[in-house]
Amino acid sequence: MITKAEVLKTADNARIELSDQEAELFTQQLKATLQLAQKLQEINTDGVQPTINTVYMQNILREDIVEPSLPREEALSNAPDPQDGFFRVPKIMD
Amino acid sequence: MSLYQHTAHQLRDMLRRQETTAVEITESMLERIETIEPEVKAYLTTTPELARSMARVVDQRLKQGEALPDLAGIPMGLKDNMSTKGVRTTCSSKMLENYIPPFDSTVYQRLMQQMSPLLGKLNMDEFAMGTSTENSAFFTTANPRDLQRVPGGSSGGSAAAVAAGTAIFTLGSDTGGSIRQPAAFCGVVGLKPTYGLVSRYGVVAFASSMDQVGPLTKDVTDAALVLNAIAGSDPWDTTTAQRETLDYTAFLKPDVKGMRIGLPKEYFVEGVNPEIKDRINQTVQQLAAAGAEVVEISLPHTEYALAAYYIIAPAECSSNLARFDGVRYGYRSETAPDVVTMYKESRGEGFGAEVKRRILLGTYVLSADAYETYFVQAQKVRTLITTDFQEAFQKCDVIITPTTPTTAFQKGEKVHDPQALYLSDLLTTPANMAGLPAISVPCGFDQAGLPIGLQIMGPAFGEGQILRTAYMVEQLTETGGAAR
Numbered sequence: 001m002i003t004k005a006e007v008l009k010t011a012d013n014a015r016i017e018l019s020d021q022e023a024e025l026f027t028q029q030l031k032a033t034l035q036l037a038q039k040l041q042e043i044n045t046d047g048v049q050p051t052i053n054t055v056y057m058q059n060i061l062r063e064d065i066v067e068p069s070l071p072r073e074e075a076l077s078n079a080p081d082p083q084d085g086f087f088r089v090p091k092i093m094d
Numbered sequence: 095m096s097l098y099q100h101t102a103h104q105l106r107d108m109l110r111r112q113e114t115t116a117v118e119i120t121e122s123m124l125e126r127i128e129t130i131e132p133e134v135k136a137y138l139t140t141t142p143e144l145a146r147s148m149a150r151v152v153d154q155r156l157k158q159g160e161a162l163p164d165l166a167g168i169p170m171g172l173k174d175n176m177s178t179k180g181v182r183t184t185c186s187s188k189m190l191e192n193y194i195p196p197f198d199s200t201v202y203q204r205l206m207q208q209m210s211p212l213l214g215k216l217n218m219d220e221f222a223m224g225t226s227t228e229n230s231a232f233f234t235t236a237n238p239r240d241l242q243r244v245p246g247g248s249s250g251g252s253a254a255a256v257a258a259g260t261a262i263f264t265l266g267s268d269t270g271g272s273i274r275q276p277a278a279f280c281g282v283v284g285l286k287p288t289y290g291l292v293s294r295y296g297v298v299a300f301a302s303s304m305d306q307v308g309p310l311t312k313d314v315t316d317a318a319l320v321l322n323a324i325a326g327s328d329p330w331d332t333t334t335a336q337r338e339t340l341d342y343t344a345f346l347k348p349d350v351k352g353m354r355i356g357l358p359k360e361y362f363v364e365g366v367n368p369e370i371k372d373r374i375n376q377t378v379q380q381l382a383a384a385g386a387e388v389v390e391i392s393l394p395h396t397e398y399a400l401a402a403y404y405i406i407a408p409a410e411c412s413s414n415l416a417r418f419d420g421v422r423y424g425y426r427s428e429t430a431p432d433v434v435t436m437y438k439e440s441r442g443e444g445f446g447a448e449v450k451r452r453i454l455l456g457t458y459v460l461s462a463d464a465y466e467t468y469f470v471q472a473q474k475v476r477t478l479i480t481t482d483f484q485e486a487f488q489k490c491d492v493i494i495t496p497t498t499p500t501t502a503f504q505k506g507e508k509v510h511d512p513q514a515l516y517l518s519d520l521l522t523t524p525a526n527m528a529g530l531p532a533i534s535v536p537c538g539f540d541q542a543g544l545p546i547g548l549q550i551m552g553p554a555f556g557e558g559q560i561l562r563t564a565y566m567v568e569q570l571t572e573t574g575g576a577a578r
Contacts, residue, residue, distance in 0.1 A: 012438075015437040016438060017435075037405055042398075045471060045474035050477060078194060091432055
């Protein structure tokens with residue numbers, strides 16, 4: 001069953017900063033949910049195909065015609081820190 | 095009776111007979127909002143000027159003798175996960191507190207083509223994750239039937255507004271019951287269409303293989319009218335089905351003779367309030383007396399649906415919500431020295447507890463060690479659940495069950511117990527897992543006077559037959575026209 005160390009590792013993978021208190025609480029709560037999920041192991045699913053989506057999926061194609069897209073200023077209008085027409089972020093490499 | 099108390103179809107008829115104007119209707123709604131909204135708190139944002147300007151256009155065009163769509167001049171509200179260009183769309187999250195979409199969702203576009211005035215954006219559980227609207231980052235909405243109780247969720251604002259008369263109809267979204275459960279709690283009609291019937295374009299994604307948009311209304315006729323307006327394929331959502339468009343109001347006949355109603359024993363189990371079971375059974379008896387044939391059926395994998403849902407939905411959510419990284423839109427933590435810390439702090443501070451829990455659970459079940467055990471097994475169980483329904487619909491035309499195991503619970507009663515809140519989805523998640531249409535229609539009250547919802551499920555694209563059955567339930571139980 002999931003441990004606090006695994007929760008912290010998962011949080012790192014999901015790029016979510018957790019306080020120590022949150023990590024404790026979530027470990028208990030995720031344990032409870034995974035306990036419920038254990039129930040699924042009771043079922044023999046040999047030879048059963050997994051369902052990814054319930055609708056019949058096929059490629060939807062269209063003519064390759066250029067259509068107007070979102071203007072740059074509008075695409076940047078919700079950015080926390082836009083600059084010179086770009087999204088600005090803190091430094092990525094040293 | 096004030097204008098805000100009418101149904102959409104009544105107001106449409108009054109407009110056509112020139113007994114009222116669209117401006118009068120909108121003003122009646124805005125007045126109602128001013129009076130009751132401080133207690134109910136269904137709206138995150140109101141848009142009175144947008145509503146008024148649409149109403150004026152409707153009146154002008156009616157004056158010129160134009161034939162207008164059914165919902166012209168009928169004021170509505172939208173769940174706050176549906177993009178509205180220029181109008182704040184928050185998903186009830188601190189993450190999107192100041193987000194102004196630069197484009198419209200398809201469903202909003204279609205309602206604008208109907209010329210329906212937008213009154214505002216409605217409260218919800220953060221990113222549609224919850225069953226009580228208590229997971230909103232901003233405030234909790236009250237159930238208009240009893241202000242101490244929750245309206246249900248995640249489309250709690252959408253249900254509460256219809257029940258309180260602060261919108262004539264609303265749209266909600268339903269991934270595991272988020273339209274039907276609040277509709278049941280607030281005593282209104284809530285319809286989750288077949289997966290693929292309504293476009294999801296511009297609706298902030300939660301679990302993409304199950305999310306579906308649908309109406310919350312005062313009666314079944316209004317549900318059919320709103321479905322007429324929003325259903326249909328959309329080049330911007332390639333999961334929408336290419337099918338002929340139907341007029342769903344054509345199915346609304348008070349006639350269920352020969353209709354085969356399936357009653358699955360797995361939905362009438364311990365844990366479902368006996369008062370609710372009794373009320374559903376009584377209503378089924380009334381349908382039988384009206385000529386329907388009642389068939390005992392079995393959906394043997396029902397007890398596994400909730401567990402599978404709480405693996406699949408978080409897995410899909412963890413992937414969908416990866417986009418909220420503080421770069422292009424949404425909340426950014428200001429102090430981070432490097433980009434990875436910025437991601438982690440922005441997400442840690444921007445998301446609420448339930449959203450974080452589900453992202454973590456989803457990330458975990460998709461990790462290499464847990465993938466086969468949890469995620470793939472849940473997807474296989476999903477296949478078995480779908481097969482159960484296919485077999486059941488060989489024997490019946492619709493399936494009737496309770497919508498919820500309990501009626502509306504008290505605010506704060508379950509807020510610290512995620513497991514208890516998840517149970518509220520017990521009877522609604524199977525329809526999402528199988529992609530099937532399902533409606534909740536009021537069928538009476540419990541001893542405390544709280545509404546009881548009756549759920550009707552149909553085969554894929556069987557909206558017509560579930561609407562007809564719901565219409566009959568409404569006639570037999572005299573529950574049409576909520577918020578009176």
